[in-house]
Amino acid sequence: MPESLTPELRRLRDETHAFARGTLAPLAADVSANRTRIIDASKATGLFFMTQPRALGGSEASTLAMTVVRDTLASHNLSHLPVFGPGPGVLAGADEPIASRYLAPLIAGEKRGAFGFTEPDDATRPTSGRIDGDMLTVNGQKSYVTGGAQADFVTALVEIDGQGPAMVVIDTDAPGVRTRQVFGSLDGTHHAWFEFDNVQVPAAHIVGKPGEGLPRALRQIGDTRIAFAAQSVGLMRWVLEYLAAHLKAPHRSGMPLGGREGVRLRYADLRIKAYAARSMVYRTARLADDGENTVNEGIACKVFATEAVGEVVDTAIQLVGGKALTVGHPLETLYRRVRAMRLAEGASDVLRLNLARGRLDLEKGRI
Numbered sequence: 081m082p083e084s085l086t087p088e089l090r091r092l093r094d095e096t097h098a099f100a101r102g103t104l105a106p107l108a109a110d111v112s113a114n115r116t117r118i119i120d121a122s123k124a125t126g127l128f129f130m131t132q133p134r135a136l137g138g139s140e141a142s143t144l145a146m147t148v149v150r151d152t153l154a155s156h157n158l159s160h161l162p163v164f165g166p167g168p169g170v171l172a173g174a175d176e177p178i179a180s181r182y183l184a185p186l187i188a189g190e191k192r193g194a195f196g197f198t199e200p201d202d203a204t205r206p207t208s209g210r211i212d213g214d215m216l217t218v219n220g221q222k223s224y225v226t227g228g229a230q231a232d233f234v235t236a237l238v239e240i241d242g243q244g245p246a247m248v249v250i251d252t253d254a255p256g257v258r259t260r261q262v263f264g265s266l267d268g269t270h271h272a273w274f275e276f277d278n279v280q281v282p283a284a285h286i287v288g289k290p291g292e293g294l295p296r297a298l299r300q301i302g303d304t305r306i307a308f309a310a311q312s313v314g315l316m317r318w319v320l321e322y323l324a325a326h327l328k329a330p331h332r333s334g335m336p337l338g339g340r341e342g343v344r345l346r347y348a349d350l351r352i353k354a355y356a357a358r359s360m361v362y363r364t365a366r367l368a369d370d371g372e373n374t375v376n377e378g379i380a381c382k383v384f385a386t387e388a389v390g391e392v393v394d395t396a397i398q399l400v401g402g403k404a405l406t407v408g409h410p411l412e413t414l415y416r417r418v419r420a421m422r423l424a425e426g427a428s429d430v431l432r433l434n435l436a437r438g439r440l441d442l443e444k445g446r447i
């Protein structure tokens with residue numbers, strides 16, 4: 081539970097609160113203009129390094145510590161700020177030459193990476209690779225690569241002929257890599273759609289061994305699912321505080337809206353969901369830190385928390401009324417931002433099916 085934290089984690093939570101309130105909140109008015117100041121301030125607090133491996137100068141925080149910080153930042157509606165440094169993602173623990181060519185520069189901020197997993201609907205076969213001597217020839221497409229247009233390299237899931245899927249590091253300026261489209265999504269993030277046409281990649285750019293790609297990709301996706309869930313529970317807390325202030329304020333009907341039973345029932349339902357989501361996310365973070373397999377619990381957290389935050393923001397807009405839809409209103413912005421989380425890192429219904437498979441076919445997961 082969020083309450084039973086060690087003194088060290090309580091201190092981390094309190095320092096994050098103070099940092100959010102005193103330093104980040106004033107910079108949040110213009111995140112692009114203040115990007116460097118936000119990053120420098122995050123480095124000074126040490127938060128920046130939490131996502132980075134110890135071997136490369138980071139503090140490699142536990143899942144629970146990350147959850148505490150993400151929840152706390154989001155409870156100030158500041159979770160979209162660039163507080164954390166680039167993490168290793170699917171390159172975690174990669175050997176040479178990937179370690180020094182890509183991983184170290186990625187962590188140092190000298191190179192940008194992106195993650196290529198999703199295939200477009202018109203793909204006739206999955207992105208595939210053929211090994212010939214020291215080289216790998218890659219053909220295929222990846223369609224929704226966040227940050228792809230700015231990336232120096234994409235780590236893509238590639239089906240290696242006869243050997244199974246592998247994560248492969250592909251330079252975005254390599255001959256044969258074509259950007260089919262660059263687009264933005266509702267939440268404000270940007271993505272690229274890549275085509276790979278006989279791209280020549282050193283076979284040494286396969287991360288780990290062929291056949292290990294899917295578990296490696298799913299580990300990265302699993303970490304991000306917990307991150308989304310932690311962020312969602314903090315955002316719910318922010319919205320519920322915002323909404324409480326609105327419900328207690330004078331209303332033109334002569335009675336604060338919070339005096340009306342119908343409104344109170346809706347508000348209570350949102351609080352119940354926020355409580356359930358926050359409890360499950362902290363429990364799952366603890367299980368993960370205990371070394372347990374939390375694939376199914378992570379799915380449960382991601383589906384429940386991202387759907388709950390969607391409902392919380394939507395209902396808050398309904399109760400605040402038309403002014404909440406004014407462009408630039410915090411609820412309007414949040415509505416767009418949280419919508420993407422029900423698709424990114426796995427669509428809710430697809431994750432539901434995985435969860436059912438975990439129990440019905442594989443005897444995995446717990447309640």
Ligand SMILES: Cc1cc2nc3c(=O)[nH]c(=O)nc-3n(C[C@H](O)[C@H](O)[C@H](O)COP(=O)(O)OP(=O)(O)OC[C@H]3O[C@@H](n4cnc5c(N)ncnc54)[C@H](O)[C@@H]3O)c2cc1C
Binds near residue numbers: 194197199
């Ligand atoms: C903001 C954002 C960032 C993203 N970043 C990345 C990234 O960096 N790298 C990357 O590779 N991808 C990324 N994605 C893509 C994301 O992973 C996919 O959008 C997601 O996995 C869903 O796949 P899809 O869009 O192809 O939809 P589909 O798989 O076509 O699913 C659409 C809907 O169809 C239904 N459905 C699909 N399959 C089934 C099934 N088997 N049974 C029942 N119903 C089903 C579900 O209702 C589902 O919501 C990002 C997406 C978003 C929105």
